[in-house]
Amino acid sequence: MNKKNAIFIHSLFRTGSTYIWNTFRQSGVHHCYYEPFHQELAFLETANLDRWSSGPDIAETMGHPLLDREYMHEYRHLLRPGEKGVPFFKKSFSFDDFCNNDSNPGQKKYLDFLLENAGGRIPVLQFNRSALRLGWFKKYYPDVFHVYLLRDPRQQFHSFLAQQEKKNLDIFLLMNLLTAGVNMRKGTVFRDLARRLPLFEYHAADFGLEERFYRILLPFYSLAEQYFIHGCIWFAALLENLAHADMFLNMDLLSGDGGYRAEVSRRLADASGKTLDFSDARITKTGMRFLPDAEAGRIEADVQTMILKRIGREQLKKLSERLASEGPAADHFSQALWPELQSRDLPAVDIKRALITKQKAIYEALSPQVMELKKEVKALPTHSPMKELRNGREVSTSTRDRDALKIKLQLMTALLEIPAGKSRGSRRLLRDAWSFLRKGGHGRA
Numbered sequence: 072m073n074k075k076n077a078i079f080i081h082s083l084f085r086t087g088s089t090y091i092w093n094t095f096r097q098s099g100v101h102h103c104y105y106e107p108f109h110q111e112l113a114f115l116e117t118a119n120l121d122r123w124s125s126g127p128d129i130a131e132t133m134g135h136p137l138l139d140r141e142y143m144h145e146y147r148h149l150l151r152p153g154e155k156g157v158p159f160f161k162k163s164f165s166f167d168d169f170c171n172n173d174s175n176p177g178q179k180k181y182l183d184f185l186l187e188n189a190g191g192r193i194p195v196l197q198f199n200r201s202a203l204r205l206g207w208f209k210k211y212y213p214d215v216f217h218v219y220l221l222r223d224p225r226q227q228f229h230s231f232l233a234q235q236e237k238k239n240l241d242i243f244l245l246m247n248l249l250t251a252g253v254n255m256r257k258g259t260v261f262r263d264l265a266r267r268l269p270l271f272e273y274h275a276a277d278f279g280l281e282e283r284f285y286r287i288l289l290p291f292y293s294l295a296e297q298y299f300i301h302g303c304i305w306f307a308a309l310l311e312n313l314a315h316a317d318m319f320l321n322m323d324l325l326s327g328d329g330g331y332r333a334e335v336s337r338r339l340a341d342a343s344g345k346t347l348d349f350s351d352a353r354i355t356k357t358g359m360r361f362l363p364d365a366e367a368g369r370i371e372a373d374v375q376t377m378i379l380k381r382i383g384r385e386q387l388k389k390l391s392e393r394l395a396s397e398g399p400a401a402d403h404f405s406q407a408l409w410p411e412l413q414s415r416d417l418p419a420v421d422i423k424r425a426l427i428t429k430q431k432a433i434y435e436a437l438s439p440q441v442m443e444l445k446k447e448v449k450a451l452p453t454h455s456p457m458k459e460l461r462n463g464r465e466v467s468t469s470t471r472d473r474d475a476l477k478i479k480l481q482l483m484t485a486l487l488e489i490p491a492g493k494s495r496g497s498r499r500l501l502r503d504a505w506s507f508l509r510k511g512g513h514g515r516a
Contacts, residue, residue, distance in 0.1 A: 075215060077186055079217050085227050112157045148190075303374050319398070
């Protein structure tokens with residue numbers, strides 16, 4: 072047995088990570104932190120933990136197991152009375168540092184704090200925003216057992232779409248676009264992506280503003296473009312974890328292969344000292360197609376070529392051998408094709424023309440809406456006898472509505488200005504919006 076002092080579970084969204092986390096949680100010997108880089112941890116407090124309760128409706132909507140405690144229960148004892156947020160958490164951990172493998176003392180301090188406060192149990196940290204910084208994790212936490220959860224990228228993307236179409240939840244598609252946008256000048260993968268697909272960079276001190284901005288932007292991306300972004304994140308994460316993770320856990324195989332399930336249980340028991348039961352592992356699979364197979368395959372080939380061209384032959388050989396030892400990743404991402412895909416030429420892309428086309432579509436769609444919003448804001452009364460409390464002071468409901476419209480107007484105007492290069496005006500709009508939120512306008516988008 073090679074028992075580790077902690078287990079870190081790394082994955083992308085909609086991979087079955089909540090199921091794995093909850094299986095560890097039910098063991099009785101682990102202290103299991105849910106999504107330690109979740110942006111809402113900046114606002115967590117004992118008074119709002121009930122928001123994170125799991126009932127049948129939540130479980131059904133999210134496709135999660137039914138939980139016996141709040142998702143964020145393990146953070147409860149860390150929260151300080153009268154203060155918001157888990158100590159040492161920073162907004163940048165969620166998406167701004169998505170591919171940051173450089174020294175990050177604040178991130179290390181925060182994670183050390185979580186590990187030190189696990190109450191004598193084996194800490195299990197389940198991440199959904201760490202997959203492109205495994206180099207950092209392996210360097211600073213070499214004695215932790217790092218597990219990467221893998222799911223077929225087409226099935227995963229279909230799950231994103233199903234959440235949007237059936238549950239009216241666009242958050243997973245939105246976070247892909249946001250991740251690519253805020254990191255387009257940082258990681259090699261996202262810089263290369265920005266040379267082939269128009270991206271827009273938008274930063275705000277409050278995640279709620281960023282979420283609203285990219286929600287406005289999302290409809291201007293086709294399914295093919297969104298799958299290209301998804302494929303880039305998925306394949307880059309695969310290679311990052313082949314280089315650094317201690318174990319791969321293929322969720323598709325776990326759901327249907329008894330022999331594989333037994334092997335996973337054995338390896339995790341060796342690392343954690345506890346045998347886990349995965350007999351109820353089930354992950355949804357669908358034969359429905361969101362794109363024609365030929366188009367999806369072309370996108371996947373282009374993604375692999377773009378990323379593999381940055382990798383040396385010796386490194387590529389090592390990654391390929393590691394994947395062969397861990398089992399297949401996905402039929403359409405076979406390592407047997409990597410040498411051929413690496414040597415092929417990518418189709419030419421006129422990124423300037425693509426950006427102009429995207430800008431034009433945005434301008435034509437949003438300009439009339441901006442004009443209408445300006446009229447609505449101007450027409451709203453500035454005072455109302457109806458009052459509500461905001462951070463201990465009375466605010467008229469009409470003022471609340473006016474502020475909400477102003478925020479939407481500012482974000483839409485910022486989107487129109489950013490492509491045109493009016494960065495100074497955009498920064499002013501962001502500052503004004505952030506000032507409003509600091510005065511009590513914060514809320515989930």
